[in-house]
Structure formats: C-alpha cells, structure tokens
Amino acid sequence: MSQDTTAHHDDHHDAHHPTGLARWLFSTNHKEIGTMYLVFSLAMFLVGGAMALIIRAELFAPGLQLVNPEFFNQMTTMHALVMIFGAVMPAFVGLANWMVPLMIGAPDMALPRMNNWSFWILPFAFTLLLATLFMPSGGPSSGWTLYPPLSLQGGNSLAFVILAIHLMGISSIMGAINIIATILNMRAPGMTLLRMPLFVWTWLITAFLLIAVMPVLAGAVTMLLTDRFFGTSFFNAAGGGDPVLYQHIFWFFGHPEVYILILPAFGIVSEIIPTFSRKQLFGYTSMVYATASIAFLSFIVWAHHMFTVGMPLGAMLFFMYATMVIAVPTGVKIFNWVATMWRGSMTFETPMLFALGFVVLFTIGGLSGLMLAIVPANFQYHDTYFVVAHFHYVLVTGAVFAIMAAVYYWLPKWTGHMYNEKLGKIHFWWSTIWVNVLFFPQHYLGLAGMPRRIPDYAVQFAEFNMISTIGGFMYGFGQLLFVYIIWQCVRGGEKATAQVWEGARGLEWTVPSPAPLHTFDTPPLVDDSVAVHKDTLA
Amino acid sequence: MAHSSYYVPHTAKWPIVGSVGLFIFMVGAANWLNQGPTGPWLFALGAAIILVMIFGWFADVIRESQGGLYNQAVDISFRHGMIWFIFSEVMFFAAFFGALFYARVLSVPWLGGEGTGAMTNALLYPGFEAVWPTHGPAALGGDFQTIPGFGLPLLNTLILLTSGVTITLAHWALKRAQRGALVFWMVATIVLALIFLSIQSYEYVHAYRDLGLTLGSGIYGSTFFMLTGFHGLHVIIGTLMLIVITIRCAFGHFSKKNHFGFEAAAWYWHFVDVVWLGLFIFVYVI
Numbered sequence: 112m113s114q115d116t117t118a119h120h121d122d123h124h125d126a127h128h129p130t131g132l133a134r135w136l137f138s139t140n141h142k143e144i145g146t147m148y149l150v151f152s153l154a155m156f157l158v159g160g161a162m163a164l165i166i167r168a169e170l171f172a173p174g175l176q177l178v179n180p181e182f183f184n185q186m187t188t189m190h191a192l193v194m195i196f197g198a199v200m201p202a203f204v205g206l207a208n209w210m211v212p213l214m215i216g217a218p219d220m221a222l223p224r225m226n227n228w229s230f231w232i233l234p235f236a237f238t239l240l241l242a243t244l245f246m247p248s249g250g251p252s253s254g255w256t257l258y259p260p261l262s263l264q265g266g267n268s269l270a271f272v273i274l275a276i277h278l279m280g281i282s283s284i285m286g287a288i289n290i291i292a293t294i295l296n297m298r299a300p301g302m303t304l305l306r307m308p309l310f311v312w313t314w315l316i317t318a319f320l321l322i323a324v325m326p327v328l329a330g331a332v333t334m335l336l337t338d339r340f341f342g343t344s345f346f347n348a349a350g351g352g353d354p355v356l357y358q359h360i361f362w363f364f365g366h367p368e369v370y371i372l373i374l375p376a377f378g379i380v381s382e383i384i385p386t387f388s389r390k391q392l393f394g395y396t397s398m399v400y401a402t403a404s405i406a407f408l409s410f411i412v413w414a415h416h417m418f419t420v421g422m423p424l425g426a427m428l429f430f431m432y433a434t435m436v437i438a439v440p441t442g443v444k445i446f447n448w449v450a451t452m453w454r455g456s457m458t459f460e461t462p463m464l465f466a467l468g469f470v471v472l473f474t475i476g477g478l479s480g481l482m483l484a485i486v487p488a489n490f491q492y493h494d495t496y497f498v499v500a501h502f503h504y505v506l507v508t509g510a511v512f513a514i515m516a517a518v519y520y521w522l523p524k525w526t527g528h529m530y531n532e533k534l535g536k537i538h539f540w541w542s543t544i545w546v547n548v549l550f551f552p553q554h555y556l557g558l559a560g561m562p563r564r565i566p567d568y569a570v571q572f573a574e575f576n577m578i579s580t581i582g583g584f585m586y587g588f589g590q591l592l593f594v595y596i597i598w599q600c601v602r603g604g605e606k607a608t609a610q611v612w613e614g615a616r617g618l619e620w621t622v623p624s625p626a627p628l629h630t631f632d633t634p635p636l637v638d639d640s641v642a643v644h645k646d647t648l649a
Numbered sequence: 650m651a652h653s654s655y656y657v658p659h660t661a662k663w664p665i666v667g668s669v670g671l672f673i674f675m676v677g678a679a680n681w682l683n684q685g686p687t688g689p690w691l692f693a694l695g696a697a698i699i700l701v702m703i704f705g706w707f708a709d710v711i712r713e714s715q716g717g718l719y720n721q722a723v724d725i726s727f728r729h730g731m732i733w734f735i736f737s738e739v740m741f742f743a744a745f746f747g748a749l750f751y752a753r754v755l756s757v758p759w760l761g762g763e764g765t766g767a768m769t770n771a772l773l774y775p776g777f778e779a780v781w782p783t784h785g786p787a788a789l790g791g792d793f794q795t796i797p798g799f800g801l802p803l804l805n806t807l808i809l810l811t812s813g814v815t816i817t818l819a820h821w822a823l824k825r826a827q828r829g830a831l832v833f834w835m836v837a838t839i840v841l842a843l844i845f846l847s848i849q850s851y852e853y854v855h856a857y858r859d860l861g862l863t864l865g866s867g868i869y870g871s872t873f874f875m876l877t878g879f880h881g882l883h884v885i886i887g888t889l890m891l892i893v894i895t896i897r898c899a900f901g902h903f904s905k906k907n908h909f910g911f912e913a914a915a916w917y918w919h920f921v922d923v924v925w926l927g928l929f930i931f932v933y934v935i
Contacts, residue, residue, distance in 0.1 A: 129660060137660035219657045221726035224706070228664035235672035239679075270679040278671060284737050292729035296722060297655070326737045330744025334875070340682050341864055343871035344789055345748055348773075351785030351868035353756035360744055423764065 128628070136231070139223035140628060141208045144230050146525070148205025149518075151233060153594065155197030156511075158241070160587050162190040167549075167583035169566050170576050183566035184252035185244065191255035192272075195372065196279045197237055199506065202514045203375040204229070204286045207314045210521060211290060213619035213626060214308045216299025216635045221292035229286040236278035243268035254564060256361055257332065259346040259354050263339045270340070273332045280325040287321035290314055299618070301637035305399070308617050308643045309392065312399050313378030316406045320367045320374075323410075328364040331357060355420050362413035370409045372506060374402060376473075376513030377444060380466045382617075383520050384448050385643075387463035388455025389614035394447040395644045401440035401447075408437050418486050419493045427486045434484040441477055445470060460612070461535030465516030468543050469509060476504025479554065494564075497557025503550045508543075515542075515593065522597065523611045527625030528604035534596050541589040548582030617643040656718045663706040670698030707893075711910070715902065724909055731913040735920050738883070742924055745879065749872040749931060753781055757868065760786060784867025793861040793870070796852060798933030805848050806929045812841035813922050816891075816915050826905050828898070835895040838918070842888040849881050876932055883921045890914040 129137060138144055165186050169177050178186070208226065212219055220226045243250040248266020251257065262269060294315045298307070307315075335357070337343040344350025346357045377398075385392045392398065414422060414430040422430075448470050457463070479501040483489055492498060515538075522530050552575035557563075561572045568576065607624040618641060622630045635641070674695025681688025713719065759766030761779025770777060774786035782795050796802065819834035853874075856862040864874045894914045897903065903911050 133660075136665050137662055139658050139661050218655050222730055223657050224661035224664055225730070227661050228667055231665050231668040232671060235668050239672065239675055267679075267683045270682040271675075274675040274679050278675060281671070284734075288730055288733040288737075291733055292726045296725045296729055322733050322737045323740050326741035327744045330741050330748075334744075334748065334871075336682075337864070337871070337875065342790075343864055343875065344785060344867045345871050347785070347789075348756075348760060349785050349787035350789040350871070351752065351757050351760065351783045352871065353752070353759075356748055356751050356756060359751060360747060363744075363747070421765065 137227070139219070139227055141212050141220045141223070141226065142525075142626065142628060144220075144226050145205045145208030145210075147230050148201045148208055148233075151230070152198050152202035152205060152514075153597075155193050155201070155237065157590070157594075159190050159193035159198055160590065162186045162193065164584060164587050166190065167580040170568070171580040172577065173568055173570050173573050175567055178566070180566045181249060181252055184254075184564065185250040187564050188251045188253060188255050189241070189244065192240060192251075192276075193237070194506075195255070195368075196276075196283075197233070199372050199510050199514070200283065201233060203314075203317070203372075204283075204290075206310075206375065206379070206514070206517050206521075207286075207290050209525065210619060211293055211311055211314060212297065213524075213622065213630060214311050214617060215294065215297060215302050216618050216631045216637060217293060217297035218629065218632050218634075220289050221297050222289045225285050226289050229282050229289065232278050232282040232285075236275045236282065239271055239278065240275040243271045246271075256358075256365070257335060258361075259335060259338065259357050262335060263346075270336065273336050276332050277329055280329045283321050283325045287318035287325075290318040291322070294318075299631065299634040299637050302618075302642070305396065306637060306639075306642040306644055308378075309381035309395070309398055309402075310375065310378035313374045313381075313402050316402050317371050317374045320371050320406055320409065324364040324367040324371075327360060328368075331360040331364065334360070355417070358417045358420060359414065362416045363410075365416060366413040367406070367409040369502075369505075370405060372510050373473075374406065376469065376510045377402065379513045379517040379520075380448060380469050381444075382643075383462050383466040383516055384451050384470075386520075386612050386614045386616070387460060387466075388452045388457050390451055390455040392447065392644065393450035393453075394443070397443055398447055401443040404440040405437060408433060408440070412437065415484055415489070418489045431484055431486045435481060438477070438481055445474055445477075456614075458613075460519075461530070461532060461539055462516045462520035464536065464539040465512050465519065468539065469512045469516065472504055472508030472512065472543075472547075476501055476506075476509055479504065492557060494562055495557035496553040496561045496563055499563050500550050500553035500557060503553070507550070508546055512542075518597065520612075521619075522600050523607035524619060524622075524624050524626055526601050526604075527607055527623075528600050529607050529611075530596050530600040530604065534592065534599075538589065538592045538596060541592065542586060545582045545586035545589060549579055549586050550582070552576075552579045552582075617641075654720055655722050656713065656720070658713075663702050663709065667699060667702040667706070670695050670702055674699060711897070711902070714910070724907070727909055727913070731916060735916060738920065739924075742876075742879065742927075745872065745876050746927065746931065749876065752868045752872065757781065757783055782869035784869055788867070790863055790866035790870055791861055793863070793866045795862065795869070795873075796856060796860070796933065798929065801848055801852055802929055802933040805845055806925065808841050808845045808848070809922050809925050812838045812845070813919060815841065816918055820911070820915060823898070823903060823908055823911060824905055828901070831898050832895060835891065835898055839888060839891050839895060842884060842891060846881065846884060846888065849877065849884075873932060876928055880921065880924055880928055883924070887914070887918050887921045890917055 128134065135143065135147060138147075165178060166183065169175075169183055208220065211217075246267055248268060251262070251268045251272045252265060253262035257272070294307070294311055334343065334345040338346050344352040346352050346354045348354070381392055381398055412430055412434045414426060415434045418427055418430070459467075479497065483492055483498065483501055519530060519535055556572055556575050556579075559572065561568050609623050610620045611624060612620075618631075618635060618637070619626075621635070621641070672695070673691050677688050677691025677693070677695050679688075681692055758764070758779045760770060760774055761777055762770030763779065777786040784790050784793065815834045815837045819831050819838060822828075822830035822834060862870055862873070864870050891914055894911050897910065
C-alpha cells in the first residue's frame with residue numbers, strides 16, 4: 112500500500128508541476144523556496160543599501176544638507192531593520208533551504224508546506240514595515256532597538272513596526288523549526304552528526320538560537336505595544352517599571368541574534384576554505400565545539416550592549432569577562448581556517464577571495480569587539496562611530512562577504528553555469544577596497560568622539576566623513592556588478608560540471624549541475640569516501 | 650527504506666492564504682490601535698481568513714494521515730515541529746517571567762532607594778517604599794487589592810493538575826483501544842479546561858470591578874494581567890485543540906500505535922499546565 116502510493120507519487124512529480132506565478136506561490140520545493148529567499152534577500156539588500164546611501168550622503172559634509180533630521184533617523188532605523196531581518200537572515204535561510212537537504216542527502220525539507228509559509232510571510236511583513244515610511248507621521252525613528260521611552264513617543268508607525276516584527280518572528284521561528292527537523296530527522300543513512308558539513312552544523316545551532324530568542328523579542332515588543340496602547344507600566348518608572356528592563360529583554364534576544372547573523376557565515380567559510388586549499392578542514396570537531404560554545408556564551412553576555420545605562424559593578428564585571436571569553440572559541444575558528452590553508456594547494460577563485468576577505472576583515476571586527484568589551488573603554492566608545500565601524504566590519508565584511516562567497520561558490524550548482532570569473536574577481540577587489548574606505552575611517556571618528564545616529568557633526572570630523580561617504584557610494588554602486596554577474600550566470604555561460612570545483616567534497620557535488628528539482632528521492636549511502644569529514648567517533 | 654517514501658506534497662495552497670490573512674489581520678490591528686475606522690473590520694476579516702486557513706490546512710493533513718501517506722519519518726518530523734514550537738512558547742513566557750523577576754528583585758527595590766537607587770529615590774520619588782505588590786511611585790491606576798493565592802487560584806491549580814491526569818487516562822485508553830473510555834476522559838479534560846477558564850474570567854471581572862486591580866495598576870497589574878492573560882489565551886488554544894482531537898476520537902481517528910495528533914495536543918496541554926504552576930507560585934503565592 113505504501114509502496115503503491117510512493118510509485119504513484121513519483122510518477123506525478125514533474126508532470127503536474129505548476130508554472131508561472133503559481134509555481135512560486137504554492138511551491139513546496141526546497142530549491143524553489145531557497146531561490147525565493149535569496150532573491151528577496153537581494154532585493155532587500157538593495158533597498159537597505161539605498162537607505163545607507165541616504166545616510167552617507169547626508170553625512171558627506173557637516174551641517175544639514177539633504178534630508179531633515181526626522182527622516183535621517185527613520186533611515187538609520189529602517190536601514191538596520193531591513194538589513195538584519197530582510198537581507199542577512201533571509202539570505203542564510205535561503206542558503207540553508209538550498210544546501211542543507213543537498214548536503215545531508217534529504218529529498219526535501221522536513222516540513223515542506225511550512226517552508227513555503229515561512230517564506231511567504233516575509234514579503235508581507237516588509238510591506239507592512241516599509242509602508243510606514245509613506246504614512247503622514249513617517250516611519251519609526253527611534254533606532255532599530257526601539258528603546259523606550261523614545262520609541263513610545265513616535266507617531267503611528269510603532270504599531271505597524273511591532274506587528275511587522277511579529278510577522279518576521281513567526282517566519283524565522285517556523286524556518287528554524289524546519290531546519291532543525293530536517294537536520295535531525297532527514298539525514299541519509301551513514302550521515303552521522305560528526306560527518307555533517309560544517310555549514311549544516313552551524314545552521315543547526317543557529318536554528319536553536321532562533322527558536323530560543325525570537326519569542327523573547329516578541330515578548331519585548333509586545334510589552335512596548337501594551338505600554339503604548341493598553342496602559343501597562345513595564346517600562347514606566349512612575350508605575351514601578353523600568354525602561355532599562357526593555358534593554359535587558361531586548362539584548363537577551365539581541366546578542367544571540369548577532370550570532371544568528373554570523374554562525375552560518377562561519378559555516379560557509381568552513382566549506383569554502385578546504386575546497387580551495389584542497390585539504391580537509393583542520394580541527395573539524397573543535398569547529399563544532401567552538402560553534403556550540405559561542406552559541407552558549409551568547410546567552411550570558413547581553414548586558415555588554417548597555418554598560419553605560421547604570422548597572423551594579425558586579426554585573427558589569429561579569430558581562431565584561433564573559434564577553435572576552437568569546438574570543439577563545441572564535442580564536443579557535445580563525446586558527447583552524449588558517450591552519451587549513453597551511454601547505455594547501457591554494458587557488459583563488461572568487462568564493463575563496465571572499466572567504467579570505469572574511470577571515471581578515473571579520474577578525475578586525477572581532478578585535479574592535481574586544482575593545483568594546485572592556486567596561487572603562489566602553490564608557491568612552493558607547494554610541495560612537497567606533498561601534499558603527501565595529502558591527503559593520505562583522506556584519507558587512509563578515510556576514511555579507513560570507514553570503515557573497517556562498518553565492519559564488521554554489522551559483523554553478525544552482526544554475527548549471529559558471530559565473531564570469533573575471534567580473535567576480537573585480538567585484539571582490541572593488542568591494543574589499545571600498546568597504547574599507549567606507550568603514551575604517553569610522554573607527555577614528557568614533558575614537559575622536561563622533562556620536563552615531565546624528566545627522567550633523569562638528570567640523571573636525573569632516574574629512575573622515577567625506578572619505579567614508581565616498582567609500583560608501585563606491586561600495587554601494589559596485590554591488591550592481593554583483594547583480595549583473597548573477598543575472599548573467601542565470602542566463603547562460605560555460606557549463607558547470609557536477610563537482611564544479613576541483614577540491615570540492617560532499618554530497619551536494621554528487622548531483623548534476625544544475626541540481627534537478629528533486630534530488631535524493633532515494634537516499635545516498637554515506638561513508639567516509641563521500642563525506643566531507645571523516646567521523647572519527649563512528 | 651522508510652526514507653525513500655517521505656511524503657512531500659506537490660503544492661501547498663494554504664500557506665499563501667495564511668500569509669494574506671496574517672497581513673490583513675496585522676494591518677487591521679495596527680489601524681485599530683491608531684483609531685483607524687477600518688481597523689476592526691480588517692482585523693476581523695484577517696482573523697476569519699486565518700481560521701479558514703488553519704481549518705483547511707489541518708483538514709488536508711488529517712486526510713493525508715488517514716490516507717496512509719505518512720511514514721515513520723514524517724511522524725518524527727511532526728514531533729520535532731511540535732517540540733520546538735512548544736520550546737518557542739516557553740521562551741515567550743520566559744520574557745514575561747523575566748520582567749516579573751526583574752521588577753521584583755531589582756528595579757522596584759532600586760526605586761525604593763536600595764543600592765545605586767538612593768539618589769533616584771531621594772530626588773525623584775521621595776517617600777516611595779519598595780513593597781510588592783506595587784503600582785509604582787505615582788500610584789498608577791489607583792488603590793487596588795490582589796487576589797489571594799490560596800483561594801480560587803489554588804482551586805484552579807488543582808483543576809489543571811487533574812486535567813493533566815484525565816488526559817493521561819485518555820491516552821492510556823487510546824493505547825488500549827478503549828474508544829469509549831478515551832472519549833469520556835477527553836470530555837472530562839475539556840470540562841475541567843472550561844471550568845478553569847470560567848474561574849479565570851470570574852477572577853478578571855472580580856479584579857476589575859471589586860478589587861480595583863487593572864492592567865493599568867502599575868507594574869503589578871502589568872505583570873499580573875499579561876502573564877495570566879497570555880496563559881489564559883494559551884489555555885483557550887489548548888482547549889480548542891482538545892475539542893478537535895475529541896471529535897476526531899469520536900470519529901474513530903487514531904490507532905493504538907499511530908496517534909501523534911493526540912499526543913501533540915496532550916504535550917501542549919501539559920505545557921500550559923506547567924506554565925500555570927509557575928504563575929501560581931510566582932504571581933499568586935510568593
């Protein structure tokens with residue numbers, strides 16, 4: 112009976128596959144849904160990027176030039192929300208959708224219908240969020256952290272923003288549940304946990320973080336909503352509440368969120384560096400443990416985002432030391448990446464260039480993070496451009512560079528064509544040079560005392576701001592080249608082989624390029640000859 | 650290999666319906682909060698679409714399950730889905746419990762002048778004493794009394810704990826294929842759930858009308874009503890689950906071995922039970 116239905120099922124796989132809009136609206140296929148996530152993410156990356164350019168244009172010279180301060184604040188708020196929830200997170204979920212089933216030998220995601228829902232909530236959530244910009248009272252302008260009391264004093268946008276965040280949260284939680292269920296339940300026979308590619312491992316841990324903290328964000332913004340509209344006093348000292356309470360709850364979400372934005376990037380880099388070094392990843396098991404340690408530590412460091420708010424000394428010491436401990440597992444990772452390259456036969460195709468750019472530039476962001484962890488220094492750096500420089504190094508040259516590396520790495524598998532290598536290299540060098548022109552001067556601005564989220568500044572900051580803005584526009588418009596390269600690769604190009612890269616190992620390279628709509632309907636048998644990593648414990 | 654016949658539906662029409670429903674619901678809610686005239690209508694329309702979606706989606710899943718399309722692996726995926734969903738709910742409640750603990754242990758004593766709060770107290774709120782329950786230095790919402798724990802809340806605790814027993818008896822009956830006992834204990838569980846909800850509603854009316862305790866009664870009112878309110882909402886959701894499962898039991902769904910739908914509802918019911926124990930201890934008693 113069950114065999115009967117299976118055969119029946121397979122017969123009808125492609126025969127009735129809908130076309131046109133219906134194909135995308137009703138899809139249950141992990142590859143199609145992955146593609147939708149990635150396209151959506153790219154669109155949001157450009158929208159958020161345009162907002163960043165408005166910010167940089169205003170800061171090109173001192174004085175108020177282009178936009179009024181209210182709109183400037185809306186841009187800083189929206190830029191962050193769009194980039195975090197609209198660009199980086201969906202990009203990683205899209206990559207997980209495409210690659211996790213291929214890497215573990217699963218026929219699809221564990222819960223295919225819910226997968227569709229996770230994606231299709233996002234365009235609606237961002238419509239709700241972005242629509243606030245066109246309302247008479249404008250968009251949210253309190254910064255993406257929505258600290259009360261400021262966020263409670265804005266216009267009509269607050270309710271829309273909070274409900275949009277709820278939608279994003281629902282989407283993220285369902286996406287994360289799906290990824291965990293897929294990884295834990297859908298692995299091909301022989302794909303033991305310690306044979307899994309590191310991208311799968313990092314996503315397993317990321318999914319756990321998402322399920323643990325997105326509901327906490329939902330709680331925090333719900334309290335904002337009831338404080339504003341239903342007379343509660345969670346964040347109102349007159350009623351016995353405390354505005355600082357919001358910051359604690361928010362950053363209890365916010366710090367794990369930062370690692371949600373970077374752990375999959377670690378996974379991507381751990382796939383790419385071995386391929387182009389033609390060596391196995393150095394210290395595979397330690398990479399897994401380091402990832403888990405970082406995830407654990409992310410729950411006990413949140414208050415380092417709010418050292419200046421006024422906390423007991425003991426709390427500050429605890430959060431300072433706990434934060435510095437994160438440098439240990441992160442150092443393990445960076446050591447392992449470098450050790451993987453040691454004496455490898457390295458080549459420098461575009462994915463490898465972006466991965467190397469990641470290792471170097473993310474490390475800069477990590478080191479400025481250590482500086483920020485030191486409480487007395489933090490009192491000086493807090494809310495300055497030094498913080499802005501720090502998190503853009505980890506998020507742009509960290510997360511975004513890793514996503515770009517992943518796109519170049521797997522694009523031939525997705526499209527069946529090689530991208531234009533020459534243009535890819537130009538894209539890398541262009542981005543790397545200008546992103547440093549964009550963000551490096553911001554360290555100096557911050558150390559010299561320029562505050563963040565302010566549309567105007569004292570004249571002594573003029574030169575570095577001008578340089579930064581030039582870097583911003585060059586980097587920003589350079590990303591149109593990225594869009595063009597993807598477009599060109601989708602349309603045609605040199606045929607890609609199944610393995611694509613000479614040194615590539617793992618199940619995703621055993622299926623043809625482009626990967627057919629349905630892969631691994633019959634699960635492959637995984638042993639040490641196919642697995643990326645030998646399971647030393649099995 | 651069980652793996653090879655993992656059921657992957659070809660297309661899914663309900664998710665996009667759900668997304669449109671959620672969108673209309675949220676737009677309606679936001680409009681309503683901002684006193685927009687269309688708010689309540691859009692809110693209701695969105696809610697209706699979401700209900701249709703839930704009904705239709707579950708009907709599809711039940712049909713497929715009854716049709717024997719699901720193998721062991723699909724069952725395990727559903728189990729993962731439910732476990733991690735409940736974990737996300739636990740974390741949602743954790744945020745509100747966190748707010749309660751923070752207020753009681755840290756911020757209210759600081760307002761009363763403890764630790765680094767000495768100057769805050771002296772300059773901003775002189776004379777404010779840190780006691781719990783409190784509605785803050787400004788005495789927001791006026792005078793109020795609290796609901797004593799060892800009255801109706803204790804009764805409610807016993808009712809919920811008993812409902813945990815009755816649903817387990819129902820489970821045992823299911824595993825022994827005693828259909829009559831199964832339905833009986835399920836109905837008993839639902840009756841207990843409804844009694845719990847009635848007592849909670851009575852308590853809310855009593856608090857608002859007689860005790861002066863409202864959502865606006867400072868931090869005490871905020872934490873009390875948001876914690877018990879979200880719990881009550883989850884009890885309502887759990888009760889609806891129990892009702893649907895009971896109807897399915899009466900229709901002969903589920904077998905001795907294969908009854909994940911039942912177990913999912915039971916897990917959820919135990920989850921609301923455990924949350925209540927936390928509420929009873931930290932909101933009502935201590």
